[in-house]
Amino acid sequence: MPRTKRGTAPSIRDVAAVANVSVPTMSRYLKDPSRVSEKKRVAIAAAIEKLNYRPNPIARALALDMSESIAVMSADTRLYGRTQTFYGIERKAQEIGYPTTIYVLDSRGGDWMLGSVRSCLDRSPAGVILIDYDRLTDSVVSHIPTTTPLVIIGGPRHEDRAQIHLGEYDSAYTMTKHLLALGHATVHYVAVPSDVDAREDGWRMALSDAHVPAPAPIATTWDAEKAIAIGQQLGNDDSVTAIFAGNDEIAMGVMRGLAIAGKRVPEDVIVAGFDDHTLSRVWNPPLTTIRQHFDEAGEHAVTMLKQQIDDVVNNRPRGEAWTMFDTIAGELVERESTGELVRG
Amino acid sequence: MPRTKRGTAPSIRDVAAVANVSVPTMSRYLKDPSRVSEKKRVAIAAAIEKLNYRPNPIARALALDMSESIAVMSADTRLYGRTQTFYGIERKAQEIGYPTTIYVLDSRGGDWMLGSVRSCLDRSPAGVILIDYDRLTDSVVSHIPTTTPLVIIGGPRHEDRAQIHLGEYDSAYTMTKHLLALGHATVHYVAVPSDVDAREDGWRMALSDAHVPAPAPIATTWDAEKAIAIGQQLGNDDSVTAIFAGNDEIAMGVMRGLAIAGKRVPEDVIVAGFDDHTLSRVWNPPLTTIRQHFDEAGEHAVTMLKQQIDDVVNNRPRGEAWTMFDTIAGELVERESTGELVRG
DNA sequence: CTGAAAGCGCTTACAG
DNA sequence: CTGAAAGCGCTTACAG
Numbered sequence: 007m008p009r010t011k012r013g014t015a016p017s018i019r020d021v022a023a024v025a026n027v028s029v030p031t032m033s034r035y036l037k038d039p040s041r042v043s044e045k046k047r048v049a050i051a052a053a054i055e056k057l058n059y060r061p062n063p064i065a066r067a068l069a070l071d072m073s074e075s076i077a078v079m080s081a082d083t084r085l086y087g088r089t090q091t092f093y094g095i096e097r098k099a100q101e102i103g104y105p106t107t108i109y110v111l112d113s114r115g116g117d118w119m120l121g122s123v124r125s126c127l128d129r130s131p132a133g134v135i136l137i138d139y140d141r142l143t144d145s146v147v148s149h150i151p152t153t154t155p156l157v158i159i160g161g162p163r164h165e166d167r168a169q170i171h172l173g174e175y176d177s178a179y180t181m182t183k184h185l186l187a188l189g190h191a192t193v194h195y196v197a198v199p200s201d202v203d204a205r206e207d208g209w210r211m212a213l214s215d216a217h218v219p220a221p222a223p224i225a226t227t228w229d230a231e232k233a234i235a236i237g238q239q240l241g242n243d244d245s246v247t248a249i250f251a252g253n254d255e256i257a258m259g260v261m262r263g264l265a266i267a268g269k270r271v272p273e274d275v276i277v278a279g280f281d282d283h284t285l286s287r288v289w290n291p292p293l294t295t296i297r298q299h300f301d302e303a304g305e306h307a308v309t310m311l312k313q314q315i316d317d318v319v320n321n322r323p324r325g326e327a328w329t330m331f332d333t334i335a336g337e338l339v340e341r342e343s344t345g346e347l348v349r350g
Numbered sequence: 351m352p353r354t355k356r357g358t359a360p361s362i363r364d365v366a367a368v369a370n371v372s373v374p375t376m377s378r379y380l381k382d383p384s385r386v387s388e389k390k391r392v393a394i395a396a397a398i399e400k401l402n403y404r405p406n407p408i409a410r411a412l413a414l415d416m417s418e419s420i421a422v423m424s425a426d427t428r429l430y431g432r433t434q435t436f437y438g439i440e441r442k443a444q445e446i447g448y449p450t451t452i453y454v455l456d457s458r459g460g461d462w463m464l465g466s467v468r469s470c471l472d473r474s475p476a477g478v479i480l481i482d483y484d485r486l487t488d489s490v491v492s493h494i495p496t497t498t499p500l501v502i503i504g505g506p507r508h509e510d511r512a513q514i515h516l517g518e519y520d521s522a523y524t525m526t527k528h529l530l531a532l533g534h535a536t537v538h539y540v541a542v543p544s545d546v547d548a549r550e551d552g553w554r555m556a557l558s559d560a561h562v563p564a565p566a567p568i569a570t571t572w573d574a575e576k577a578i579a580i581g582q583q584l585g586n587d588d589s590v591t592a593i594f595a596g597n598d599e600i601a602m603g604v605m606r607g608l609a610i611a612g613k614r615v616p617e618d619v620i621v622a623g624f625d626d627h628t629l630s631r632v633w634n635p636p637l638t639t640i641r642q643h644f645d646e647a648g649e650h651a652v653t654m655l656k657q658q659i660d661d662v663v664n665n666r667p668r669g670e671a672w673t674m675f676d677t678i679a680g681e682l683v684e685r686e687s688t689g690e691l692v693r694g
Numbered sequence: 695c696t697g698a699a700a701g702c703g704c705t706t707a708c709a710g
Numbered sequence: 711c712t713g714a715a716a717g718c719g720c721t722t723a724c725a726g
Contacts (some may be wrong), residue, residue, distance in 0.1 A: 017719055028697045033721055043695055063473050064411045065719035068702050073408060075451065075473075084437050084628075093428050096454055105469065107419065107451040110440050125449065129407050129419075230632045258632050265634045284428075285599065285629060288574045290606045361703055372713045377705055387711055409703035412718050696726085702719105710712085 016057040025053035036061055067130060072318065076104045076311065077131035079123070081111050081140045085228060086255065086283050087300050091137055091159060094304025102312060104132060111142055123149050132318075133311040135159065135304075141201050152324070155314035157307040162202060168310050168328055170303050173335035174280075177296040178208025180338055181250060181278055186216050188276065188344060190248035195223040196236055196260060198252030205252055205280060226252075230259040237263020240275070247275055254279035254286045254295055261289070261343070272345040282339055292341035303334045360401040369397035380405055411474060416662070420448045420655065421475035423467070425455050425484045429572060430599065430627050431644050435481055435503060438648025446656060448476060455486055467493050476662075477655040479503065479648075485545050496668070499658030501651040506546060512654050512672055514647050517679035518624075521640040522552025524682055525622055526594060530560050532620065532688060534592035539567040540580055540604060542596030549596055549624060570596075574603040581607020584619070591619055598623035598630045598639055605633070605687070616689040626683055635686035642680045650678060 022032045027046050034041045035050045042050065053059070067073035076099045080088050092108070099106045109126045111119045123146055126134065134150060136143065138161030147164055150156050158169040185193045195209045206223055213220045224240075226232050233251070237260035240246045251257035257279030261271055269275050271291060279286060282297035313327035366376045371390050378385045379394045386394065397403070411417035420443045424432050436452070443450045453470045455463045467490055470478065478494060480487065482505030491508055494500050502513045529537045539553045550567055557564045568584075570576050577595070581604035584590045595601035601623030605615055613619050615635060623630060626641035657671035 019719075029719090030698085030721075031696060034696085037721085041695080046695085060468070060472055062412075062719050064408060064417060065702090066721080067408045068406075068412050068704085069719080069721045071702070082437075083440065084433055089428055089433050093426075096427065096452060097456075100454060100466070103469075105451050105453060105473070107449050108440060109449060110444060112441075122444070124404070125447075128404055129449070230629060234632065255629065255632070258629060262632050262634045262636075285574060285602060288578065288599070288603045288606050290609045290634060292606075363703075373703090374705080374714085375712060378712085381705085385711080390711085406703050409718090410705080412720085413703080413705045415718070697724105698726105699724085700722090702721085705718085706716090708713105708715085710714105 015062070016059050018059075018061065021050070021053045021057055021059045024057060025049040071130055072132055073130050074104055075107055075129075075131050076308065077107050077109060077126045077129070077134045078137065079109045079111050079126065079134060079146065080137035081142060082228075083108065083110060085139075086253070086281055087139055087298065088137055090300035091304040091307075094301030094306075095135055095308055096304075097301075098305040098308035102308065104308075107131065111146065119145060120149065127151075127154070132315045133157070135307045135311060136161075139200075152328075153318075155311050155318060155328075157311045157314075159303055159307050163331065166329055168314065168330045169332075170307055170310070171331060171333045172298060172303060173333050174204040174296075174298075175208040175211075177298075177336040177338070178205040178250075178280070179212045180208075181280070181296055182209045182212035183216070184338060184340075185248045185250060185276065185278060185344065186212070186218065188248070190276070191245075192218050192221060193248045193250050194221050194240060194246055196233065196249065196251045196256055197223045197225050198256065199225070199227055203252065209250055226256055226259075228255075230255040233257075233259025234263040234266070236260055237265075238267045240264065241267025241269040249275060249277045251277065251279050254281045254283035254293060257293055257295070257343075258283075258285070258289060261293075271343050276344040278344055280336075287341065289343070291343050291345070294341045294344040295339055296336040297339045298336045299334050306332065306334060359406075360403050362403075362405065365394070365397045365401055365403045368401060369393040415474055416476055417474050418448055419451055419473075419475050420652065421451050421453060421470045421473070421478045422481065423453045423455050423470065423478060423490065424481035425486060426572075427452065427454060429483075430597070430625055431483055431642065432481055434644035435648040435651075438645030438650075439479055439652055440648075441645075442649040442652035446652065448652075451475065455490065463489065464493065471495075471498070476659045477501070479651045479655060480505075483544075496672075497662075499655050499662060499672075501655045501658075503647050503651050507675065510673055512658065512674045513676075514651055514654070515675060515677045516642055516647060517677050518548040518640075519552040519555075521642075521680040521682070522549040522594075522624070523556045524552075525624070525640055526553045526556030527560070528682060528684075529592045529594060529620065529622060529688065530556070530562065532592070534620070535589075536562050536565060537592045537594050538565050538584060538590055540577065540593065540595045540600055541567045541569050542600065543569070543571055547596065553594055570600055572599075574599040577601075577603025578607040578610070580604055581609075582611045584608065585611025585613040593619060593621045595621065595623050598625045598627035598637060601637055601639070601687075602627075602629070602633060605637075615687050620688040622688055624680075631685065633687070635689070638685045638688040639683055640680040641683045643678050647678045650676065 018032050022029045096106050109122045133155030136158045143161040233256045241264040279293050279295040282295045286293040286295050362376050366373045440450050453466045477499030480502045487505040577600045585608040623637050623639040626639045630637040630639050
């Protein structure tokens with residue numbers, strides 16, 4: 007005799023028995039009630055209500071080879087942009103009934119990362135969202151079959167995939183132009199760690215367009231504390247009057263360093279950041295920055311993904327939702343850290 | 351004829367065929383190789399290698415009524431403590447091979463929350479970790495069967511469950527004592543939004559023990575910007591010389607408000623926070639606070655949960671791992687925001 | 695519209 | 711130690 011385990015939850019068979027229909031009819035009803043006669047429809051509805059039946063997602067996933075959940079791949083989830091993006095994804099995903107599973111792609115090496123990707127794919131998620139603020143894409147995207155719904159947020163363009171673009175190049179260009187227009191000879195850039203930094207590129211192009219020589223960008227890490235030393239160093243150089251940091255946390259570190267060096271912001275040096283971190287408007291002085299709509303990007307990614315998922319569910323071929331390229335642009339937010347320059 | 355779909359991935363049957371063993375033998379090998387004869391063991395290993403076989407977690411989950419994943423329930427994941435805790439969980443969970451699925455318990459009402467909990471339970475996670483920094487516990491814990499592995503982080507004690515305690519009461523007590531010892535007549539408290547706030551209780555007890563009357567605590571929200579107005583207000587009251595904020599972000603808002611009101615920190619007013627936010631050491635001036643080991647708490651929760659999961663897997667009854675109560679205490683970190691008071 | 699049958703890829707008693 | 715059988719709870723052609 008087989009197991010008699012049976013959890014306490016009613017199965018589709020139990021409901022079918024109560025409603026006096028076959029299991030396949032139950033299944034059809036679950037997928038689309040209109041595929042069942044009115045009479046059975048009410049009987050089934052009553053039985054479901056009576057037994058408080060909820061379909062077993064795991065059994066469904068096995069039969070369909072597709073689980074009703076969204077996988078999110080991202081590096082370190084503690085960084086501001088990722089946290090916000092993940093929040094947007096989460097909220098929207100939950101709204102459409104998909105739980106969100108996270109796979110952290112960390113730097114323990116490519117093999118380890120590939121292991122995460124495989125572990126993810128083995129679980130047949132309905133779709134995958136890749137947060138690529140670190141340019142991890144190339145080592146990951148190729149391992150995701152083109153038949154799996156996928157939306158990439160950020161990163162270099164993949165022509166055959168759906169992707170969301172944050173317009174960082176344009177924003178950085180705009181910011182740099184803005185800082186120059188405030189009357190500064192040049193703008194120094196403190197770079198976030200990334201192989202390909204669109205922010206840096208935008209800064210460079212703006213300087214170039216203004217015929218201003220670009221000072222060497224200063225490299226730092228994601229750790230804001232590291233930026234304090236950079237701020238001090240820049241503060242000791244009186245020729246430095248405008249600093250553009252790759253993100254707000256770095257800008258904050260730089261401002262702290264400037265304070266230690268005895269420089270006032272914005273009187274002696276102006277500082278701008280990028281992202282519009284929650285604390286930027288609370289900083290002393292409040293930080294001029296580029297507002298990035300991370301949560302919106304996350305929500306939009308889910309919407310795009312859902313269209314692809316629907317294609318799969320309805321056996322349609324890859325439609326245009328699979329290669330869309332949408333931009334969710336940032337915008338300049340001016341605050342006191344770039345208040346008018348007061349010269350000696 | 352049935353479907354001929356069959357994904358490209360090899361199934362246990364394919365491997366069994368290649369290795370010339372039965373499917374059940376394969377299954378036994380997968381669970382514990384020692385249950386299979388040496389000869390078959392090598393044949394199976396070779397076949398697995400050859401076909402690059404990886405067991406289907408969904409099929410396994412259906413058969414076992416338990417999926418190899420950990421569910422995390424939390425309110426707004428963007429708040430600092432939760433992000434950090436989630437990171438610790440994630441990292442440790444991935445280390446032991448369990449992906450992490452998040453279920454956000456938001457404030458869209460109890461019914462909605464209950465829906466999330468049910469949706470979670472329907473997917474039979476191996477275990478659940480509940481981050482209860484908001485005192486959501488009571489409305490959720492009772493819906494999680496005592497047979498489901500569960501670890502609660504924070505929140506009021508549930509005697510029959512495993513739980514991790516952050517020692518906030520003690521930390522707040524210590525901090526308040528410390529601030530008083532710096533020579534202040536009293537300490538004002540700006541409260542985080544929570545029905546039951548151990549931090550507030552610790553502050554109150556410290557004042558009481560020092561025979562100092564407690565000023566009315568000032569309520570605020572999670573939004574640091576709101577705290578700016580509070581800071582201004584406190585700054586306009588010259589009798590206020592020491593402020594203890596319920597978390598660092600609020601402390602930062604308060605400091606900004608004090609600056610607007612023309613008060614210097616720490617010369618005129620000292621300020622302390624709670625959590626040791628990443629940016630606290632970068633703030634100008636750096637913030638005295640209580641360092642909370644959120645990531646460690648998250649990792650520890652996974653370790654505790656794993657023990658319970660092992661009990662379930664091995665058909666053991668609820669052991670002591672199911673009702674453990676461990677503390678991961680915070681510690682005072684002194685920085686410049688509470689530097690010695692200079693009286694005019 | 696509807697039911698009997700077969701299948702998704704695993705696991706677990708049951709007999710050897 | 712090992713294989714044949716039955717089952718986990720769904721879905722999908724296939725015939726009515």
